Amino acid sequence: xxxxxxxxxxKNAVTYLMLIAAxxxxxxxxxxxxxxxxxxxxxxxxxxxxxxxVSLNLTVGVLGELSLGHAGFMCVGAFSSALFTxxxxxTGMNAGLRFFIAILTGIVVAAVFGILIGIPVLxxxxxxxAIVTLAFGEIIKNLCNVLFLGKxxxxxxxxxxxxxxxxxxxxxxxxxxxxxxxxxxxxxxxxFIGMLILLIxxxxxxxxxxxxxxRAIMAIRDNRIAAESVGINVTKYKLLxxxxxxxxxxxxxxxxxxxxxxxMATSAKFGYNMSxxxxxxxxxxxxxxxxxxxxxxxxxxxxxxVLRFADDKRMLIYAVVLILAMLWNWTPAARTFREKHSIRxxxxxxxxxxxKESGEAAATNKKEEM
Amino acid sequence: xxxxxxxxxxxxxxxMLVASLAACGxxxxxxxxxxxxxxxxxxxxxxxxxxxxxxxxxxxxxxAAMNGAQIAIDEINAAGGINGMMIEFNxxxxxxxxxxxxxxxxxxxxxxxxxxxxxxxxxSCTAVSDYAHEDNLFLLTPSASSLTSITYxxxxxxxxxxxxxxxxxxxxxxxxQLASKVAIIYDNxxxxxxxxxxxxxxxxxxxxxxxxxxxxxxADNKTDFSVQLQAAKDSGAELxxxxxxxxxxxxxxxQADAMEFKPMxxxxxxxxxxxxxxxxxxxxxxxxxxxxxxxxxxxxxDLTVSFVTKYQEKYGEIPNQFAADSYDAIYIIKAAMxxxxxxxxxxxxxxxxxxxxxxxxxxxxxxxxxxxxxxADGEPTKAPRAVVIENGAYKAME
Numbered sequence: 001x002x003x004x005x006x007x008x009x010x011k012n013a014v015t016y017l018m019l020i021a022a023x024x025x026x027x028x029x030x031x032x033x034x035x036x037x038x039x040x041x042x043x044x045x046x047x048x049x050x051x052x053x054v055s056l057n058l059t060v061g062v063l064g065e066l067s068l069g070h071a072g073f074m075c076v077g078a079f080s081s082a083l084f085t086x087x088x089x090x091t092g093m094n095a096g097l098r099f100f101i102a103i104l105t106g107i108v109v110a111a112v113f114g115i116l117i118g119i120p121v122l123x124x125x126x127x128x129x130a131i132v133t134l135a136f137g138e139i140i141k142n143l144c145n146v147l148f149l150g151k152x153x154x155x156x157x158x159x160x161x162x163x164x165x166x167x168x169x170x171x172x173x174x175x176x177x178x179x180x181x182x183x184x185x186x187x188x189x190x191x192f193i194g195m196l197i198l199l200i201x202x203x204x205x206x207x208x209x210x211x212x213x214x215r216a217i218m219a220i221r222d223n224r225i226a227a228e229s230v231g232i233n234v235t236k237y238k239l240l241x242x243x244x245x246x247x248x249x250x251x252x253x254x255x256x257x258x259x260x261x262x263x264m265a266t267s268a269k270f271g272y273n274m275s276x277x278x279x280x281x282x283x284x285x286x287x288x289x290x291x292x293x294x295x296x297x298x299x300x301x302x303x304x305x306v307l308r309f310a311d312d313k314r315m316l317i318y319a320v321v322l323i324l325a326m327l328w329n330w331t332p333a334a335r336t337f338r339e340k341h342s343i344r345x346x347x348x349x350x351x352x353x354x355x356k357e358s359g360e361a362a363a364t365n366k367k368e369e370m
Numbered sequence: 371x372x373x374x375x376x377x378x379x380x381x382x383x384x385x386m387l388v389a390s391l392a393a394c395g396x397x398x399x400x401x402x403x404x405x406x407x408x409x410x411x412x413x414x415x416x417x418x419x420x421x422x423x424x425x426x427x428x429x430x431x432x433x434a435a436m437n438g439a440q441i442a443i444d445e446i447n448a449a450g451g452i453n454g455m456m457i458e459f460n461x462x463x464x465x466x467x468x469x470x471x472x473x474x475x476x477x478x479x480x481x482x483x484x485x486x487x488x489x490x491x492x493x494s495c496t497a498v499s500d501y502a503h504e505d506n507l508f509l510l511t512p513s514a515s516s517l518t519s520i521t522y523x524x525x526x527x528x529x530x531x532x533x534x535x536x537x538x539x540x541x542x543x544x545x546x547q548l549a550s551k552v553a554i555i556y557d558n559x560x561x562x563x564x565x566x567x568x569x570x571x572x573x574x575x576x577x578x579x580x581x582x583x584x585x586x587x588x589a590d591n592k593t594d595f596s597v598q599l600q601a602a603k604d605s606g607a608e609l610x611x612x613x614x615x616x617x618x619x620x621x622x623x624x625q626a627d628a629m630e631f632k633p634m635x636x637x638x639x640x641x642x643x644x645x646x647x648x649x650x651x652x653x654x655x656x657x658x659x660x661x662x663x664x665x666x667x668x669x670x671x672d673l674t675v676s677f678v679t680k681y682q683e684k685y686g687e688i689p690n691q692f693a694a695d696s697y698d699a700i701y702i703i704k705a706a707m708x709x710x711x712x713x714x715x716x717x718x719x720x721x722x723x724x725x726x727x728x729x730x731x732x733x734x735x736x737x738x739x740x741x742x743x744x745x746a747d748g749e750p751t752k753a754p755r756a757v758v759i760e761n762g763a764y765k766a767m768e
Contacts, residue, residue, distance in 0.1 A: 037476035041501075045469060142588065145559045162568050164575075180561050183496055183518045262468040262497040262518075264561070267589060268426070269467065305473050308462065315425060 012206045015291040016199065023195045030191075038305060044259045047194025048252045049301050053281040053293035054201050055248035060279065061288030062209055063241040064221030065122070066130040069137030070278050073246045075270035076113050077106035077253025079144055082182045082263055086175045087151060089186070099188045103197070103254040110250025113140075114243040122238040125224070129242075137272055144265035149176040181264035182257070189258040197255060201248045202290060208244065217241050284325055296325075414714040416455040418443070418703065419478035420696070421471055421498065422490030424463035431692045435490045435512050436461040437685050438693030441677065442700035452704045455714045464489060468497035475501055483507070484718055485725075487699050490692065492516035492561045499525045506719040508726070510703060512695035516561050520748040524722050526729055527748055528695045528702065528738065530664065532562065535638045536569030536613070538754045539662055543609065544577045546767075548634060548660075551582045553607035555598045555622060557614050558586035566613035566638055582607050587618075595622045599631055609634040616644040623655040637661040643690040645762060653762045662754045664738035665694035666764040674737055691738070698736035705732045 002010065026043060029035045052074060059067045081102040088098055113136075121132045148159040152172030159165045163174050176182055208214045216237045219227040228234055257263050267273065281300060285292030303321060307314035328334050339345070420439055422432030443457045451457060460481055462474035471494030478486070486502060486509045489495040495514035502509045503522040511519060511527045515535070520527050530538070543549060552574065557563040567584070574581050582605035585598035599622065602610055610626075610633050612619050619641050626632070641661040645653060667678050667688050677697060681689040689697075703725075709732050710724035729744045736742060739752030757764040 037479040038473060041472055041476035138590075142559070142590075145588065146586075162564070162571065164568060164572055179559050179564050180493070180516060180518065184500075184521075187500070260468055260472075260497055261500040262493045264468065264493050266467070266493070266559075268465065269469075305477070308474075308477055311463075312425065 008210050011291075012210075015202060015206070015294075018291070019195065019199055019202070019294075023191070026191065039302075042302065042305065043191040044189050044194045044255065046298050046301055047191065047198050048256045048259070049278075049281065049297040050294040051194075051198050051201055051252040051255070052249060052278045053285065053297035054198070054205055054290055055245050055252065056278045057282045057285075057288065057290055057293045058205050058208075058241060058245040058248070060282050061290075061293075062205075062214065062221065063217055063238060063245070065238070065242070066127060067133045067242075067245070068130050068272060068275050068279070069133030069135070069140075070245075070249050071270045071272070071274040072133065072137030072140040073110045073113060073249035074253035074256065074274075075137070075140050075144060075265055077110040077250030078257035078263060078270075079176070079182065079253075079265070080109040080250075081106035081254035082185045082257035083149070083175060085185055085188075085258065086182060087156075095186070095188065099193075099258065102258065103251060106250040106254030106257070107247045108250070110253065111243050111247035114246025115239065117246075118239045118242045122242060123235050134272055134275075137270070137275055141265045141267065141270045144176075144181070144270075145179050147176050148174065148178050150174040179264065181262065183263070184261050185257055185263060187259060187261065189255045194255055197251050198294070201251065202294075204244065205248070205290060208241075213237065213240065280322070284322070284329065286329065414455040415458050416452060416484060416707075416714055417458050417460070417482050418485045418487055418700070419475075419481070419483035420459060420461040421464050421474045421478070421486065421488030421494065422461065423466040423494075424461065426465040426467075428466040428491060430690075431513065432463070432466070432490045434690050434692040435696040437681065438677075438689060438695070438697040439487055439512075439700050441680050441684065441693075442697045446700065446704055452707045453711070453713060457700075464491075464494045466491040466494060468493050471495070471498045472501060474498075479505070484714075484721055485703055486510070487512065487696060487703065489514055490696075492519050492565075495519040495525075506722045508703075508722040510699050512699040513692050516565055523726060523746065523748075525748050526702075526744055526750075528699045528736075528742075528750060529639070529691075530752075530754065531749060532565030533569040534749070535662060535754070536566040536571075537573045539566070539611065539613070539636065539638060540570050540573035540577065540579060542662065542754070542756055543611075543636060544574075544579050548636070549579075549607075549609035551580050551605070551607050552609050552611055553583035553585070553602035553605055553633070554581060554611045555585050555587070555595065555602065555614070556612075557588060557592065557618065559588035559590075560614075562640065563614050570611060570613065592618050593621060595625050596629065598622075599626050599629060602633070603629070603631045607633055609636055612637040612641065615640040616642065617648060620644055620648040620651045620656075623659070624651070627655050635659045639663045639665075639691050642666075645759065645764075656759045656762075658759065660756060660758045660767065662756050663691060663764075664752065664755060665691040666755070666757055666766075667694075668763050673735075677737055694737040698734070698738050698742075701736060702732070702734050702742075705734050 030040050052070060056067060056070045059065055084105045085098060085102045117132060117136055121129050146160050148163050148166055150157045150163065150166045150168050150172050152169040154169060157166040157168055163177060216232045219232060220234050220237055224234060281297040282293050285296035304314055304318050307317055310317055420436050422435045423429050424432045424436065440459060443459045446452060447456050460478060462477055464471035464474045471489050475498045486507055488511060489498050490513050492514040495511050496516065496518045499509055499519060499522055503524055506524060509525040513529045514527060515529050515532045517531060517533065543552065554567055554570065556567040571581060571584065583602045585601050587595065587598060612622065612635055619637060623635065637659065639662060642663045642665065644656055678689060681693060706725050706728040710728035712721050712724055730746050734742050742750050742752045744750055756767040758767050
């Protein structure tokens with residue numbers, strides 16, 4: 001049955017199964033108390049970064065455009081969803097429903113920003129998207145740092161100066177407090193929801209890639225002129241892929257915002273360094289390879305934490321590991337070595353030998369199975 | 371099909387291996403905890419965790435804080451510990467990032483932390499205090515000054531809060547009639563700086579100080595201040611309030627001097643370190659700068675002299691207020707523990723409850739203030755000290 005499936009379907013199924021297995025193993029370990037506090041505290045964060053890797057992989061790997069501002073989309077998603085939650089917190093709305101709508105808010109707002117940026121920029125050729133998204137990320141980060149928003153009995157007040165100029169009544173509460181950001185958003189993001197969103201975004205992206213639309217997008221990536229000549233609407237498909245990518249980043253942001261009680265638009269969190277970090281996940285995992293991106297995101301996020309015992313040297317170890325991983329993935333010598341000693345080949349080789357040895361018996365078995 | 375079965379077998383086998391390894395890890399940890407609780411062997415140990423930025427842009431503050439704490443712990447251990455318990459200290463890096471702070475906190479919990487001295491920075495402290503509250507673990511931050519950092523009843527702090535400093539500075543300027551027209555230059559991407567500015571502005575309005583210019587910069591543009599200084603100069607300000615850290619302040623002082631703008635400068639505890647903390651800075655420019663600081667490294671009381679000598683011997687530099695805050699923090703923990711009669715076999719939660727009650731009853735003489743007391747909301751009560759820089763040294767102001 002497995003063999004009859006399309007090669008891509010099989011590959012995707014392995015990815016999904018891997019995620020589900022990872023979820024089950026982690027939950028069982030967590031329930032049994034065998035997981036260290038460190039790892040169990042990081043589970044949601046790992047989901048967030050894995051989702052970001054999937055999102056950026058769509059832009060970089062499938063669409064073939066460079067985005068250096070993906071942290072900006074995450075930031076937009078995080079702030080808009082946290083804002084929604086804060087505004088509706090004491091209205092008696094069901095907490096689960098509120099969280100669901102908050103995630104949708106994050107997705108929609110990030111998608112709108114994706115469209116706004118995509119419309120002018122994706123019509124151009126060359127590296128313009130990289131430049132514009134780089135600027136976008138920085139602008140969003142700085143805007144969030146000077147934004148003050150409060151709520152009182154008269155409604156919502158917004159200021160770009162300070163909380164004093166909000167001019168609120170005595171019962172007013174400040175929700176977005178400039179550089180202090182949004183504090184004490186209820187921690188509703190769980191590992192289950194994180195995994196669910198990761199799985200859904202993977203299904204969306206993988207299905208998109210293997211659909212008619214996905215083939216059109218990849219045709220544009222591989223040869224724009226050829227794609228145009230067969231009548232593909234280049235801007236439309238580029239915009240579509242980029243918007244989906246931004247929307248997924250928004251979902252990651254929403255998840256992130258509901259996992260931290262101190263959401264601040266710092267350079268370390270939403271600056272371009274973070275965007276580059278996402279790019280590193282994608283490149284290390286293999287451009288266009290969703291599964292690899294997710295694995296790289298998880299490894300690179302966990303690594304600095306498990307290396308804590310090495311104190312200052314962990315930064316050095318981290319860099320060395322990164323370089324080694326790049327060499328392992330991309331140098332010709334390592335590739336030939338990997339091909340020679342790959343697990344798949346070993347399995348195939350052994351299976352082949354066994355088949356010969358057991359001769360007819362195996363062949364009849366196989367027939368029966370099929 | 372066969373291949374698939376083999377692959378599945380491999381996956382399951384490795385999953386089992388991982389699970390068994392993790393299980394082993396868990397058991398090992400439990401054994402460790404038994405040893406540490408002190409019931410099995412004679413030497414009782416108290417585990418204090420520290421969280422602060424040891425790498426990255428704010429590493430100066432975190433490293434100083436952990437060094438200061440280490441000195442206090444060495445002293446206490448040499449003198450026989452707290453209630454006979456030796457202190458073990460574990461400092462973890464959070465890069466001033468809330469997520470990394472939570473990771474550091476969880477890591478310390480795996481280590482068996484019983485008391486947390488941290489976090490050094492406000493944002494990280496706000497995030498961590500949530501988790502510490504859930505675990506009912508006692509938290510004393512040396513230097514997180516934001517109001518949101520210690521909202522819970524298990525959290526206390528050593529330093530002044532942002533509002534406290536902003537209001538204190540405005541009152542001081544007004545009471546001593548230093549100036550009537552004030553300009554502010556602050557970092558609007560920094561929690562500390564914008565927090566003080568906000569309260570300073572509010573207090574200034576209510577007591578009749580005129581703020582003629584309020585100029586912001588941010589973390590990405592903090593090398594050229596000519597625009598902000600020009601605005602302050604044009605507005606005719608007599609005094610420029612600098613609620614920022616000393617690195618930026620040193621640039622502002624140099625650039626103001628270059629454009630022949632010579633108002634009075636007034637800062638908060640972030641300015642501490644301007645004498646000796648900045649390379650290639652002409653100390654003559656700092657003459658006459660006034661600042662509110664709880665700690666002055668060249669004070670002549672015995673406690674400060676002994677601390678500064680030890681710090682210099684061990685780390686080769688002059689301690690700043692972060693080091694002093696965390697040095698005090700360890701002694702405050704000691705005082706509260708002795709008051710509460712804490713023993714090492716208490717659970718984290720029992721210890722926290724005992725400490726919470728004790729904190730409001732103790733009075734501590736430290737480097738950053740004498741007879742410091744705490745209210746149940748975690749805020750310290752101590753008098754702000756104003757100093758003026760004269761002949762390259764701090765001199766207390768009346």
